[in-house]
Amino acid sequence: MRLSLFILAVLVAPIVVAAEPLPSWQPGATRSALLNFIEQVTEPGSVAYRPPAERIAVFDHDGTLIIEQPLLVQMVFVHERVRELAPAHPQWAELAPFAAVLAGDNEVLADMGFRGTASLVNAAQAGISQAEFRAAVSRFLDQGRHPRFKVRYPQLVYQPILELIALLKASDFRVFIVSSGGIEFIRGLSEAVYGVPREQVVGSVMKYELREDGEALEVWRKNGFQSLNAGPFKVLNIDRHIGRRPLLAVGNSDGDLEMLAYTQAAPGSLAVLLRHDDAQREYAYADDSVRVLPVAAARDWLVVSMKKDFRQVFANEDGS
Amino acid sequence: MRLSLFILAVLVAPIVVAAEPLPSWQPGATRSALLNFIEQVTEPGSVAYRPPAERIAVFDHDGTLIIEQPLLVQMVFVHERVRELAPAHPQWAELAPFAAVLAGDNEVLADMGFRGTASLVNAAQAGISQAEFRAAVSRFLDQGRHPRFKVRYPQLVYQPILELIALLKASDFRVFIVSSGGIEFIRGLSEAVYGVPREQVVGSVMKYELREDGEALEVWRKNGFQSLNAGPFKVLNIDRHIGRRPLLAVGNSDGDLEMLAYTQAAPGSLAVLLRHDDAQREYAYADDSVRVLPVAAARDWLVVSMKKDFRQVFANEDGS
Numbered sequence: 001m002r003l004s005l006f007i008l009a010v011l012v013a014p015i016v017v018a019a020e021p022l023p024s025w026q027p028g029a030t031r032s033a034l035l036n037f038i039e040q041v042t043e044p045g046s047v048a049y050r051p052p053a054e055r056i057a058v059f060d061h062d063g064t065l066i067i068e069q070p071l072l073v074q075m076v077f078v079h080e081r082v083r084e085l086a087p088a089h090p091q092w093a094e095l096a097p098f099a100a101v102l103a104g105d106n107e108v109l110a111d112m113g114f115r116g117t118a119s120l121v122n123a124a125q126a127g128i129s130q131a132e133f134r135a136a137v138s139r140f141l142d143q144g145r146h147p148r149f150k151v152r153y154p155q156l157v158y159q160p161i162l163e164l165i166a167l168l169k170a171s172d173f174r175v176f177i178v179s180s181g182g183i184e185f186i187r188g189l190s191e192a193v194y195g196v197p198r199e200q201v202v203g204s205v206m207k208y209e210l211r212e213d214g215e216a217l218e219v220w221r222k223n224g225f226q227s228l229n230a231g232p233f234k235v236l237n238i239d240r241h242i243g244r245r246p247l248l249a250v251g252n253s254d255g256d257l258e259m260l261a262y263t264q265a266a267p268g269s270l271a272v273l274l275r276h277d278d279a280q281r282e283y284a285y286a287d288d289s290v291r292v293l294p295v296a297a298a299r300d301w302l303v304v305s306m307k308k309d310f311r312q313v314f315a316n317e318d319g320s
Numbered sequence: 321m322r323l324s325l326f327i328l329a330v331l332v333a334p335i336v337v338a339a340e341p342l343p344s345w346q347p348g349a350t351r352s353a354l355l356n357f358i359e360q361v362t363e364p365g366s367v368a369y370r371p372p373a374e375r376i377a378v379f380d381h382d383g384t385l386i387i388e389q390p391l392l393v394q395m396v397f398v399h400e401r402v403r404e405l406a407p408a409h410p411q412w413a414e415l416a417p418f419a420a421v422l423a424g425d426n427e428v429l430a431d432m433g434f435r436g437t438a439s440l441v442n443a444a445q446a447g448i449s450q451a452e453f454r455a456a457v458s459r460f461l462d463q464g465r466h467p468r469f470k471v472r473y474p475q476l477v478y479q480p481i482l483e484l485i486a487l488l489k490a491s492d493f494r495v496f497i498v499s500s501g502g503i504e505f506i507r508g509l510s511e512a513v514y515g516v517p518r519e520q521v522v523g524s525v526m527k528y529e530l531r532e533d534g535e536a537l538e539v540w541r542k543n544g545f546q547s548l549n550a551g552p553f554k555v556l557n558i559d560r561h562i563g564r565r566p567l568l569a570v571g572n573s574d575g576d577l578e579m580l581a582y583t584q585a586a587p588g589s590l591a592v593l594l595r596h597d598d599a600q601r602e603y604a605y606a607d608d609s610v611r612v613l614p615v616a617a618a619r620d621w622l623v624v625s626m627k628k629d630f631r632q633v634f635a636n637e638d639g640s
Contacts, residue, residue, distance in 0.1 A: 130559060184563070187563050197494075198563035199520075199561060199562045209556070210552040210578065210582075215581065217581050219559045235537060235539065236528045236529075236530060236539060240525050241519060243519055244518050244519070261535065262530075262537045265536045
């Protein structure tokens with residue numbers, strides 16, 4: 001096998017070398033730091049070398065892999081589902097927060113916060129089988145369009161991050177998505193859009209129950225959460241699900257602080273903070289992350305500017 | 321890449337073909353059913369063909385991968401830890417269930433059941449960092465010896481099951497261990513002994529908390545469980561952790577009933593029940609599984625007899 005793999009490497013090497021790595025990243029210090037990290041981890045003999053089994057990379061989802069403005073994509077989905085289901089629930093027209101959704105009043109909803117809108121999340125995402133939920137997510141991702149960019153949401157993923165994921169996978173990393181978003185919602189995108197297997201998604205999880213339909217057992221979704229995967233819980237769930245401290249973590253907000261700090265403690269690791277600072281091509285709200293920015297500066301994490309470091313922002317900008 | 325892989329296949333094929341698959345299984349209907357299942361799933365054009373992304377296999381742990389008599393291996397570890405820690409806890413000499421452990425009275429402990437011995441589990445496995453716990457598991461697996469077979473526990477894993485796992489991996493399956501045992505205890509064996517990555521272990525999970533030690537964040541283990549992965553909860557945690565219905569499930573007891581039934585509902589899937597019926601080479605307690613045996617018979621699951629179907633029981637029986 002060793003000889004055969006050698007032959008394979010020789011045959012493939014010219015193709016791999018010919019392609020420029022991370023083409024959607026601007027040449028410069030940021031791109032070099034990413035390439036240098038991967039080289040150090042994968043180069044036998046390097047002090048930072050790690051065998052493939054230990055190469056774990058974790059990526060936040062909303063704002064790190066996909067657009068999250070003006071609303072979280074999953075919240076757009078929840079609103080769509082509420083509108084779809086509304087004819088069967090006439091009382092919603094007068095009932096907060098449903099009435100605000102039906103009136104399209106996103107400002108009122110934003111003021112309510114996560115707790116205030118929990119009933120929307122339950123109404124849109126519970127009381128159905130996991131299979132029905134997956135089908136609803138799939139329909140939404142096929143049909144929903146972003147209000148500003150007028151394209152489907154799977155096109156509003158960040159091309160430079162997709163390239164980084166592909167390069168990590170080619171370097172024998174296992175790439176995980178670790179998000180406060182719903183695990184099954186993200187799985188609707190993970191394989192087809194990000195190239196991340198479903199089992200490598202760690203997210204918030206609603207309560208489940210097992211129902212028997214004749215001989216067949218089905219997983220059903222219930223109101224409420226068994227796991228809210230935010231802040232410190234990202235670290236606890238990384239330990240539970242992955243069982244190993246990551247070598248690379250990429251995030252963009254205060255909710256990623258603990259995950260980045262936990263990753264940083266591994267020798268040879270890299271913590272990456274993506275700053276949304278490009279109002280023209282995307283949105284500029286990086287300064288909202290008041291907890292993580294000073295820590296990133298103090299601990300010398302790699303801070304990525306979308307404006308300066310991204311040559312191209314979204315995948316398929318040519319409309320392909 | 322396609323051509324290169326073809327060349328690799330041609331170079332390697334003679335070696336692969338030369339080796340008999342599943343050599344520790346007796347030739348016959350059981351072994352043929354396993355080989356036929358793998359062939360049907362992997363053969364392009366077969367009605368049961370599934371692309372690699374969908375090839376998920378789940379294995380129970382205790383009694384399916386490793387010996388579980390006369391005591392669960394993890395319970396032996398818990399008792400060892402209690403004996404180690406006892407000098408710092410003189411009150412344990414008079415306190416149930418600790419006194420029974422210190423007196424070596426396994427019958428009293430067995431009568432107490434899981435609830436009665438919860439304080440042992442907490443004393444042995446909580447109040448320490450995850451890193452300390454991993455080190456303790458590793459020491460135990462290096463040193464502990466089975467009372468009857470007088471060898472280390474990692475040698476008392478079932479060679480035919482190891483061969484099945486290796487064949488599944490070579491057939492582009494991802495293999496998961498799904499156990500009511502502790503997730504971190506099983507991870508002490510998963511990579512080195514079973515060839516299963518740490519992130520492909522799903523088990524019971526104690527409560528965790530995040531502690532800050534200077535800049536470094538560490539996961540600490542607390543009393544009690546956040547997840548008890550038994551019976552129907554195996555299915556719910558398969559859905560949470562893997563996000564896909566398995567094609568193959570292998571178990572040996574009533575606690576695997578729901579996992580086997582859930583798997584069976586996938587087209588082209590296989591549910592396998594291992595019967596411990598070989599008192600001479602291992603133990604005979606298959607008939608304790610009163611719930612799962614009639615279901616396996618009624619639904620035509622593949623029932624494996626250790627006595628008839630295993631040519632060799634344990635790995636390294638030659639003492640290597």
